[in-house]
Amino acid sequence: MDALEEAASYVYCLPQTNQVRRNMWEAVNPRTGVNRIDEAFPEEWRLKKLDQAMAVHMPVIDQPGKYSAITFTGSDNHAGLRGMVGKEYTLSEWAFCDPSSLGVIRPIVESNGGRMRFVTSAKGQNHAYKMLMSNARKEDWRCYLITNNTEHILSRDKAARGIIHIRSHAIAPDRMAKILEENIDLYGPEIGQALTNQEYESSFEEIAPGSFYLDLILKAERERRICDIAPRPELPVYAGFDLGFTDPTAIWFFQVKEDGWIDFIDYDEITRTSMPEIIPELRRKPWYYGAVLLPHDGPHHELTSGTTSEDVLTAAGFSVMVMPRTDDGAQIPSVRTLLPRCRFANTPSVKRGLDCLRNFHNKAKTEGGRTSWSPKPVHDWSSHGAKAMATVAYFANELRSGIAAPVRHEADPYAGSGRSGSGGWMR
Numbered sequence: 001m002d003a004l005e006e007a008a009s010y011v012y013c014l015p016q017t018n019q020v021r022r023n024m025w026e027a028v029n030p031r032t033g034v035n036r037i038d039e040a041f042p043e044e045w046r047l048k049k050l051d052q053a054m055a056v057h058m059p060v061i062d063q064p065g066k067y068s069a070i071t072f073t074g075s076d077n078h079a080g081l082r083g084m085v086g087k088e089y090t091l092s093e094w095a096f097c098d099p100s101s102l103g104v105i106r107p108i109v110e111s112n113g114g115r116m117r118f119v120t121s122a123k124g125q126n127h128a129y130k131m132l133m134s135n136a137r138k139e140d141w142r143c144y145l146i147t148n149n150t151e152h153i154l155s156r157d158k159a160a161r162g163i164i165h166i167r168s169h170a171i172a173p174d175r176m177a178k179i180l181e182e183n184i185d186l187y188g189p190e191i192g193q194a195l196t197n198q199e200y201e202s203s204f205e206e207i208a209p210g211s212f213y214l215d216l217i218l219k220a221e222r223e224r225r226i227c228d229i230a231p232r233p234e235l236p237v238y239a240g241f242d243l244g245f246t247d248p249t250a251i252w253f254f255q256v257k258e259d260g261w262i263d264f265i266d267y268d269e270i271t272r273t274s275m276p277e278i279i280p281e282l283r284r285k286p287w288y289y290g291a292v293l294l295p296h297d298g299p300h301h302e303l304t305s306g307t308t309s310e311d312v313l314t315a316a317g318f319s320v321m322v323m324p325r326t327d328d329g330a331q332i333p334s335v336r337t338l339l340p341r342c343r344f345a346n347t348p349s350v351k352r353g354l355d356c357l358r359n360f361h362n363k364a365k366t367e368g369g370r371t372s373w374s375p376k377p378v379h380d381w382s383s384h385g386a387k388a389m390a391t392v393a394y395f396a397n398e399l400r401s402g403i404a405a406p407v408r409h410e411a412d413p414y415a416g417s418g419r420s421g422s423g424g425w426m427r
Contacts, residue, residue, distance in 0.1 A: 003068035007060045008087030010070045011105075015096040016380060017074030020054055024072060041070075075101040076381050078271060087114045094120040095128035098381035099355060100269070122198045124214075126358065129204045136162035148176065150201040176200065210361040212332050212377065213386070216339040217358050226354070229345040231255060231265045236290030238399070239282065240392035242384050243297055243309060245272060250384035252353060252392055253285065256399050262392075264344045267353030269384060275312045282318075292318045295391050296325035323394040328377055331390035338393040356385025 003010050014020050027036045037049070041056045047067055048057040054073065060066040073080050075097035081104045089105050091097055109116055120128050135141040146166045171179070179200070184192035197203035220226055231237060235255045242250040253266035266285070270278055282289070298310040299322060313320045339357075344350050359382035362374045377383060 002088060003058050003070055004061050006087070007063060007066040007068055009085060010068060011081070011084050011086035011089045012070065012072050013075050013081075013089065013091045013097065013101070014072070015075055015093050015098070017077045017080075020072045020074060025051065025054055078104050081105060084108070085112060087112060088117070089114070090117040090119065092119050094118040094131075095123035095126055096120070099127040100352065100381075122202050122204050124358075125204050127355065132163065138162075145202055147201045149173065150197075171200065210363060210378075211358065212360050212362070213335065213339060213357045216336060217354055220339070220342070220344065225343045226346055226350075227343065229263050229265055229343060231263075231287055233287070237265070237285070237287040238290050238293060238392075240293040240388050240395075241298070241309075242295055242387035242391060244384060245274070247271075248384045249273065249278065250353075250356070250388040252385070252388050253287075254392065256290075260341065262338070262342050262399075264342060264350055264353070266345070266347070267349045267385065269352070275309045279313070279316050289318060292320050293391050293395050294320060294322045295387065296323055298322040321395060321398065323391055326390075326394065329375060331387075331393070332377075334393040334396070335386070335389050338389070338396060353385045353389075356382040357389060358382075360386035 002008075014023065024037050024040075025035075028034065029036055029039060032039065037056070041049070041058070043049075046056050046058055050056070053071065055069055055071040057067045057069055060068060071084060071086075073084075075081075075091060078098075078101060081101060085108055086105075089109060091101075091105075105116065108114070118128065118131065122129070132143055132145070136143045143163045144166060145163050146168055148168055148171050150167070176196075180193065180196045183196050186192065194203070194205055197205065232255060235257075237253050237255055240252045240254070244250070248269040248271045251268045251270070252264055253268075254262050254264045256262055268281070270281065273281075282292075292313050294310060294313075298320070299308050310320050310322055344354060359380075360377060361382075362377050377386070
């Protein structure tokens with residue numbers, strides 16, 4: 001273990017921070033009855049265990065008085081990651097982590113000559129797959145693909161040259177056949193086979209059991225609706241929100257076109273920022289607004305200013321529309337109706353929003369030997385962009401019939417042009 005040989009700070013990330021306490025600090029191995037963190041770092045090895053910080057201190061071999069600090073956190077803890085100056089970062093189940101956490105970690109690693117490790121099972125062709133394929137032939141990367149018994153398709157793919165393929169033979173063929181049979185009984189033949197390939201053979205097939213929108217995003221890719229799009233200066237831009245503070249505030253920016261299409265030109269996530277601080281970010285964009293679309297909590301008290309997000313935006317001169325409280329059973333079909341009429345800019349910011357839509361999912365639940373899908377979505381990093389899209393989808397009828405002319409600010413370059421914010425779509 002590096003921590004025993006080099007005194008430094010080491011950071012271990014799971015996908016979500018709440019998983020650390022539940023799965024490591026509080027979990028007990030049912031076979032031994034021992035707490036899992038104590039199994040990994042026995043009391044006789046360590047100097048200290050810090051329960052509140054979820055960290056352990058380990059002595060460095062042959063360096064009396066020196067120690068290493070190993071901290072456990074989640075990829076969703078951007079503020080905490082930014083405050084850590086780790087020598088080595090290990091991201092466990094990277095395919096399920098928030099990919100934007102890499103933007104926080106990489107500058108720290110670069111500045112102190114550190115290292116990163118990404119350990120994961122497959123989850124379709126998402127950010128983990130793309131990193132594997134793009135870094136396989138780089139001299140400063142080592143990429144390993146471990147399968148149980150399969151000669152993986154990547155081994156025949158020119159783009160995958162440089163990946164070290166290891167067949168472990170860890171599970172015997174008769175046992176694998178039994179696992180496949182059980183998965184098919186639980187999930188059906190298509191998902192059962194795909195899940196088995198994903199978990200045991202590192203298959204990167206585009207499956208995401210329980211995903212609400214993945215099929216529609218893949219359809220948009222096939223139809224080349226993720227493409228180069230520039231905002232049209234004569235048309236207003238609308239901003240659809242999902243409000244947060246400790247959770248990110250997510251914002252989709254879009255224009256409604258004359259032919260009925262809706263073009264998403266930008267996407268933002270802003271964390272620990274109040275609405276008065278968000279307004280300058282909105283005005284900094286190079287367009288003028290037709291309206292700001294808020295979820296049901298827009299009229300609730302804003303955490304830092306003491307008033308409401310709706311009131312703050314209205315006082316700043318924005319036209320504001322607030323959706324009523326609706327449940328997931330109404331929101332998800334609404335978004336599914338919207339997405340086939342959408343195009344998306346091929347930019348990093350919009351791709352982040354699309355990643356949210358790809359990964360927004362529910363969980364399978366098994367009762368009495370039968371498996372069904374819970375109607376309630378999993379709340380994780382992908383939820384915010386998906387919920388902001390639900391805000392956009394709710395206002396489909398209002399946008400189709402046209403809404404009040406946009407309010408322009410003095411700094412707006414198109415002020416006084418007489419342009420209207422109305423426009424039909426989904427005709």
